[in-house]
Amino acid sequence: MIYPAIRRIAARTSLGDWPTTWTGLLAARSVWTSTSVLAGLDIVELNVGAIANLNRELFGTGEGPALRLARSVLNDVEPDGDTPLYVGSNHSEAELVRTLLGEPTPGQGVAMLDDRITPAQSVRPLRSYAACAAGLHALIAAAHDLVESDAPRRALVLAVDALSVIETMGFTRAGALSAQGARPFSVERDGLTIGEGAVLVELDRFPEAHHVRILGIGMSCDAFHPTDPDPSGQPLQRAIRMAMTDAGLDSTKIAAIVAHGTGTPKGDEAETAALIAIWGLRPPPVTSVKGSVGHLMGAAGLLNLAVACEISRTGLAPPTCEIADHQHLGDWVVTGSSRAVPCGAPVICLASGFGGNNVAIVVGKS
Amino acid sequence: MSAIGISVFQGYGPDHEPFGLHTAERIDSNELLKLSGVRHASAYGLQVALLAHAARAAIGDARTGIDARRALVTNGGPWAIETALGFLKTARDRGSQFVNPLVFPATLVSAGAAVVGITIGAGAVAIAVGHDELAFFEMLRRSRQLISHGVADQIIAAAACAPSAALITTLRIAGRTARIGECSVAFRLEADMHAAMVLEDITIGSDPSPWSSVSLRVEASVSPEGWTVSEGCTLADRQFLSASGAVLCATALRRYLTDAPSGQAMVVTCRRSGVIGAAKFRKR
Numbered sequence: 136m137i138y139p140a141i142r143r144i145a146a147r148t149s150l151g152d153w154p155t156t157w158t159g160l161l162a163a164r165s166v167w168t169s170t171s172v173l174a175g176l177d178i179v180e181l182n183v184g185a186i187a188n189l190n191r192e193l194f195g196t197g198e199g200p201a202l203r204l205a206r207s208v209l210n211d212v213e214p215d216g217d218t219p220l221y222v223g224s225n226h227s228e229a230e231l232v233r234t235l236l237g238e239p240t241p242g243q244g245v246a247m248l249d250d251r252i253t254p255a256q257s258v259r260p261l262r263s264y265a266a267c268a269a270g271l272h273a274l275i276a277a278a279h280d281l282v283e284s285d286a287p288r289r290a291l292v293l294a295v296d297a298l299s300v301i302e303t304m305g306f307t308r309a310g311a312l313s314a315q316g317a318r319p320f321s322v323e324r325d326g327l328t329i330g331e332g333a334v335l336v337e338l339d340r341f342p343e344a345h346h347v348r349i350l351g352i353g354m355s356c357d358a359f360h361p362t363d364p365d366p367s368g369q370p371l372q373r374a375i376r377m378a379m380t381d382a383g384l385d386s387t388k389i390a391a392i393v394a395h396g397t398g399t400p401k402g403d404e405a406e407t408a409a410l411i412a413i414w415g416l417r418p419p420p421v422t423s424v425k426g427s428v429g430h431l432m433g434a435a436g437l438l439n440l441a442v443a444c445e446i447s448r449t450g451l452a453p454p455t456c457e458i459a460d461h462q463h464l465g466d467w468v469v470t471g472s473s474r475a476v477p478c479g480a481p482v483i484c485l486a487s488g489f490g491g492n493n494v495a496i497v498v499g500k501s
Numbered sequence: 502m503s504a505i506g507i508s509v510f511q512g513y514g515p516d517h518e519p520f521g522l523h524t525a526e527r528i529d530s531n532e533l534l535k536l537s538g539v540r541h542a543s544a545y546g547l548q549v550a551l552l553a554h555a556a557r558a559a560i561g562d563a564r565t566g567i568d569a570r571r572a573l574v575t576n577g578g579p580w581a582i583e584t585a586l587g588f589l590k591t592a593r594d595r596g597s598q599f600v601n602p603l604v605f606p607a608t609l610v611s612a613g614a615a616v617v618g619i620t621i622g623a624g625a626v627a628i629a630v631g632h633d634e635l636a637f638f639e640m641l642r643r644s645r646q647l648i649s650h651g652v653a654d655q656i657i658a659a660a661a662c663a664p665s666a667a668l669i670t671t672l673r674i675a676g677r678t679a680r681i682g683e684c685s686v687a688f689r690l691e692a693d694m695h696a697a698m699v700l701e702d703i704t705i706g707s708d709p710s711p712w713s714s715v716s717l718r719v720e721a722s723v724s725p726e727g728w729t730v731s732e733g734c735t736l737a738d739r740q741f742l743s744a745s746g747a748v749l750c751a752t753a754l755r756r757y758l759t760d761a762p763s764g765q766a767m768v769v770t771c772r773r774s775g776v777i778g779a780a781k782f783r784k785r
Contacts, residue, residue: 264577264611264629279646305605361606490615
C-alpha cells in the first residue's frame with residue numbers, strides 16, 4: 136500500500152515551535168516546567184486555593200489553552216479551507232467544561248474544542264478519541280482516506296492537549312506523576328511529567344523526493360485494563376509487527392524507535408517487553424521525548440511521528456533526557472547526545488493510550 | 502470499495518422495545534449498570550453501560566476472551582462532561598485529596614470505548630469517533646477502513662446515548678430544548694458475507710444527493726429544535742445526539758429488512774449544518 140508523505144510539520148511544545156523543539160531535543164534540552172499557567176505551582180500539593188487560581192486562568196473568559204495551542208499551529212501552516220482536518224485530543228470537551236463551570240447563559244453558544252477550530256476550516260473536522268494514541272489514530276484515519284480517495288490531495292492532522300486540572304489531579308491522585316521529572320526507561324523511573332502542546336502534520340498523496348513517507352501502519356488493543364498496560368507487551372508487539380509487515384520490512388531494517396516511553400514503571404516495562412520480544416537484547420536505538428517536553432497526552436503520538444520523520448530525514452536520533460546519570464533498562468536507549476542512523480532509513484514511532492490502544496507507524500524515504 | 506456484511510443488534514433484552522427508544526420510563530439504571538460487565542460502571546455512567554449492553558449483544562453476549570481480530574468503534578461526544586464536572590467540583594469544594602482516582606479515566610471521551618472494549622475483548626482497536634449527529638456515519642467509514650486495511654475481521658460499531666444534567670445544561674445554553682433520550686444500538690460489520698444485508702458504501706460531504714438513483718431513501722435533518730425525518734421510520738420525540746445516526750439507520754434497517762424485496766438498495770442520509778452523511782445498504 137502506498138501511503139501519503141509528511142509534507143509539513145508544525146508544533147508547539149514547552150521547547151517552542153517545531154524547529155526549536157527539534158533542535159532542543161537534539162541538544163537534550165528539558166523544559167517541563169511548562170509555559171502553561173501551571174508553571175510555578177507544586178502540582179503534588181494542589182489544594183483548594185491552587186484549584187481556584189487555576190479555575191480563574193483555565194476557566195475564565197476567552198479561549199482555553201488547548202484552543203489557543205490548536206490555533207497557533209494552524210496559523211503556522213495557513214491551511215486553505217478545502218483541506219480536510221483530522222483532530223485527535225484527550226480532552227476536547229474541555230471547552231464545554233470551561234463553559235459549564237462558569238455561569239453559562241442561554242444563547243451563549245457552546246461547542247467542543249474541535250468545533251471551535253472549525254471556523255478556520257470550511258471542511259468539517261473528523262475526530263478520533265483514543266486517549267494518548269488519539270493523535271496517531273487521527274493520522275491513520277487521514278492516511279486511509281487519502282489512500283482510498285482520488286481527492287483531495289492533502290490532509291491536515293492536528294493533535295492537541297493542554298494542561299488541565301482534571302489530568303493533573305487525576306494523575307496526582309493515581310500516583311502516576313514523577314516527583315523529579317520523567318526518566319523514561321531508567322531503572323529509577325518514578326512516573327510521568329505532564330506536558331502540553333499541539334502538533335500538526337500535512338499529508339500529501341504526491342510526495343517529492345525529499346519527503347518522508349508513511350511506510351506501514353499497525354495497531355492493536357490490550358483490552359486489559361482501563362489505565363494499566365498489558366504487562367506482557369504482547370498486544371504492543373502485535374502492533375509493531377503489523378506495521379513492519381505493512382511496510383514490507385523485517386525488524387532488522389528499522390533504524391530507530393521513537394518509543395511511547397512515559398517514564399511510568401508499568402508503561403516502560405510493558406514497552407520494553409515488547410521491544411525485547413521482537414529485537415532481543417539488541418534493538419535499534421530507542422529514544423523517548425517525554426524526559427524533554429513531558430507527556431503531551433493526546434498529542435504525544437503525533438509528536439513521536441514528527442520526531443521519527445526528522446530522525447529519518449536528518450539521520451540523527453535525539454537522546455532521551457534525564458537518564459544520563461541513571462541505569463536504564465538497556466544500552467539501546469539513546470542517552471547523552473544524539474546518535475547517528477542512516478539517512479532515509481525506516482524509523483518506527485509508538486503510542487499507547489488508556490484502555491490499551493497501541494499504534495505503531497513506520498516512516499522513511501524508501 | 503467492497504461491500505461489508507452488516508447486522509443490527511439492540512442494547513436491551515429481546516423483550517424490550519426496539520433499541521430502547523421508548524423505554525426511558527422503564528429503565529432501571531442500577532440494574533443496567535450492574536449487568537453491564539463494566540468494572541466501576543457507575544463512574545462511567547449510564548451511557549457507557551448502555552453501550553456495553555449493545556456491544557455485548559452484538560457478539561452474542563459471550564465472553565470469549567480477547568480476540569485480536571475484533572474491533573470496537575463507538576460514538577464520541579461530550580459524554581464525559583458530567584463526570585469531569587463532578588471531578589472538578591469535588592476538588593474545588595472539598596479539596597483535591599477527596600477526588601477519586603478511579604473516576605479519572607472516566608473523564609476522557611474515549612473512556613466508553615476503552616472499558617467496553619475490555620468487556621468484549623476487542624483486541625484490534627477500541628476507539629470513539631465523531632461527536633455530533635453525523636458521528637455514526639464517521640463510525641461506519643472508520644469501521645470499513647479497519648476491515649479493508651486488514652486491521653480487523655469483525656467490527657462492533659456501537660452507539661449509545663443517555664441524558665445527564667451537564668448534557669441537558671449544554672443543550673439548553675446552546676438553545677436546544679428537545680429531550681435527550683436513552684438508546685443503545687450496535688452494528689456488527691464483517692468481511693465475510695453471511696449477514697442478511699451489506700453496507701455498500703458510505704460518504705460524508707456536501708453532495709446533496711448521493712446515489713440519487715436509489716429510490717428507497719430515509720432522510721433526516723438536524724436543527725436546534727430536533728430531528729426531521731422524511732419517511733420510512735419514526736423516531737421518538739427525543740434527541741440522541743451522537744447516537745442519532747445509529748438510531749436512524751437501525752430503525753430504517755429494521756423496516757427495510759422486513760418490507761423490502763431482496764436486492765433492493767436503501768440510502769439513509771442525515772443532514773447537519775450543510776454536511777450530509779449517507780450510507781447505502783443492500784438486502785441480499
